[in-house]
Amino acid sequence: MGKDNSSTAILLQAVAREGEKLQASERRNFLKQGLLLAGGALSGAAVPGTALAGDNNLPPNVPPWTKSLGSGVLTNPYGKPSPYESHIVRRNVPWLTADNIASISFTPLAELSGIITPSSLVFERYHAGVPAIDPAQHRLMIHGMVDRPIILSVDDLKRFPSTSMIRFIECPANGGMEWRAAQMDSLQFTHGMLSCCEWTGVLLSTLLQEVGIKKDAAWVLAEGADGSHMSRSIPMDKALDDALIVYAQNGEPLRPEQGYPIRLMNPGWEGNTSVKWLRRLEVGDEAWYHREETSKYTDLLADGRARKFSYVQECNSVVTFPCPEKPLTERGRYEVEGLAWSGEGKIKRVDVSFDGGMNWRPARLKGLVLPKALTRFGLEWDWDGGPAMIQSRAVDDTGYVQPTYTQLREARGSSSIYHKNAIQTWRLHDSGKVTNVQIS
Amino acid sequence: MSRLAKSLSYVGLTVALGLVVEGHAEEAGNFGYGQTATAEQIAGWDIDVRPDGMGLPPGGATPEDGEMLYEEKCASCHGSFGEGVGRYPVLAGGEGTLTEARPEKTVGSFWPYASTLWDYIHRAMPFTVPESLTDEEVYATTAYVLYLNDLIEYDFELTQENLADIEMPNKDGFFFDDRPDVKARRCMKNCKKAGSIQITSEPEVSEDADSGADEVVAVEQPAEGQAVYQQACAVCHAAGIGEAPIPGDTAAWSPRLALGRGTLIESALNGKGIMPAKGGQSQLTDVAVIAAVDHIISLSAKQ
Secondary structure, three states: OHHHHHHHHHHHHHHHHHHHOOOHHHHHHHHHHHHHHHHHHHHOOOOOOOOOOOOOOOOOOOOHHHOOOOOOOOOOOOOOOOHHHOOOOOEOOHHHOOOOOOOEOEOOHHHOOOOOOOHHHOOOEOOOOOOOOOHHHOEEEEEEOEOOOEEEEHHHHHHOOOEEEEEEEEOOOOOHHHOOOOOOOOHHHHHOOEEEEEEEEEEHHHHHHHHOEOOOOOEEEEEEOOOOOOEEEEEHHHHHHOOEEEEEEOOEEOOHHHOOOOEEEOOOEEHHHOOOOEEEEEEEOOOOOOHHHOOOOOEEOOOOOEEEOOOEOOOEEEEEEOEOOEOOOOOEEEEEEEEEEOOOOOEEEEEEEOEOOOOOEEOEEEOOOOOOOOEEEEEEEEEOOOOEEEEEEEEEOOOOEOOOHHHHHHHHOOOOOOOOOOOOEEEEOOOOOEEEEEEO | OOHHHHHHHHHHHHHHHOOOOOOOOOOOOOOOOOEEOOHHHHHHHOOOOOOOOOOOOOOEEOHHHHHHHHHHHOHHHHOOOOOOOOOOOOOOOOOOOOOOOOOOOOOOOOOOOHHHHHHHHHHHOOOOOOOOOOHHHHHHHHHHHHHHOOOOOOOOOEEOOOHHHOOOOOOOOEEEOOOOOOOOOOOOOOOOOOOOOOEEEOOOOOOOOOOOHHHHHOOOOOOHHHHHHHHHHHHHHOOOHHHOOOOOOHHHHHHHHOOOHHHHHHHHHHOEOOEOHHHHOOOOOHHHHHHHHHHHHHHHOOO
């Protein structure tokens, strides 16, 4: 192989030398052909991509990709997943909303590892579609009960001291389809209005210090630059606590779907308050009671009254393996895995039941355990091939214990739509198939 | 108070109060980044209205003024009587249903303040062309929706001065978050009565589908034309909103197809009647819009 390698290197050098004489576009084609040529020289026969489907590439055979060169740098300047993972995408439930402009898509939780959601897979929620914002022409206005109303460009914002935090974001309607009965046979659709990213930006408290807030200031109205002008009233305590004006997620500029160029992030709170495409913050002494905090995002109870400004996403969890998308294939030992999260703080412990909540076993918390972030848990389990009712139950560091559907419905009825954090039951059939059920 | 007056009053407050706030702000302007916002700049963006009427501009209108406007701009989604078309929001009715199994949360049955209606119509409606109504038109449509809910008379003039006084039936129906409202216990052994665990519900399809996942995974990415159609056109064309012809309705489409593909493309790119250019989605390339037109043509041409 040493000989082959050196001859390939010589060939590539020759290709590169020849390439320097060509125009840029020609050079690209030339180099591509040269690489194919080099690949052929190295493997003797196979050129990448020409292996027949069904060829046996398993030991003792050697697959063609081991005997050839792959694509070079900058083949995908921004990178993309393997084509073999093309099923890992956001999906929606077409009948859920009237159109797909004011609609929602779901994160494929069953396919993700660790606690970070790739930016490309963060669930989407729009009320007037994704605006095509030119960041050079975007401004953040801060005014109202302040000493110095200001207008910031995105570059102005980025000059302020920044901070980064890993936090989940969840639509309060996550699982809302399940309030009355089990409806969706899919983890993506029962829990996928949920994502977790590293968010980078400037603390809102820094900006409020900058403008100076007046004595009776108690609320901040956040408003988006999209066609819905999404607006929510944020209490001053939160604004001065951990609210963040975000311009980057997972190390890259915020995605258009997530509010490019800037958004508000209220850690642990219902996602709707984390206004995207943020254009305006108005400081005032009273709440505004806009449509998204009266008609929507209030929790109607059985007695006809509704809870308002119910911001916090309470402690919740779900088993992500097995689940309807990830059935079991054979009896034996498995690591059952899942995600837990709480808008109040850190996950303290998670228990898993295999008999519908009769008996519970403590699970291990895996990797990072951060406040208001997804926390992964795991538990080894021997499947005997029989049916099971798999559940998880999380406890956060306030001592709050995730409730059952029965407990949640006793407190709220089943018309709340929002803030459903009941224990999920996956029914494992003896075939290994997993379905969504609710149990007494 | 007008929006301009509102912002000016803040400027006045600034002068009167100077720097205050214990435990909150330090001295303003530590960094000095950005520019000071002028009253005129603020007035252009400061659109919010509060229950006390703060932020409402001068003006007023009656339901009578709003009737034709509502029919033209709103009824295609919300229905002539506010009954809602398809899955678009129901605006009227639903009184006394909040405790029922299927509550109907409308402006009349659920919304606590009339100001919210004015604010929302002004900031976000009509759906495809937000912020296109004049202040007078917002008063008129607000008045008409209140009238559809039997909250004001047909000739009542809703104004900047009296809007905050409109009493909504469910104004006392809301209370501040008092959670946690559920106190669960961390039991580990024998937590339920033996034999008490019954399945109370499961998805209707679950017995038929293999795992549920197959069905989901089988969803194909639509071709570009179809994707663009879904994104930009379907909002009106799928339901025939505003008399938009529905793809596949060959009777409705044949006279249009007779005009030729070029004419249809031109209409899609530049707008026609109430249809905005590119379906209101200016970020779409011409090529993408043309693909959507071809998608519609393929569905609507007589075989």
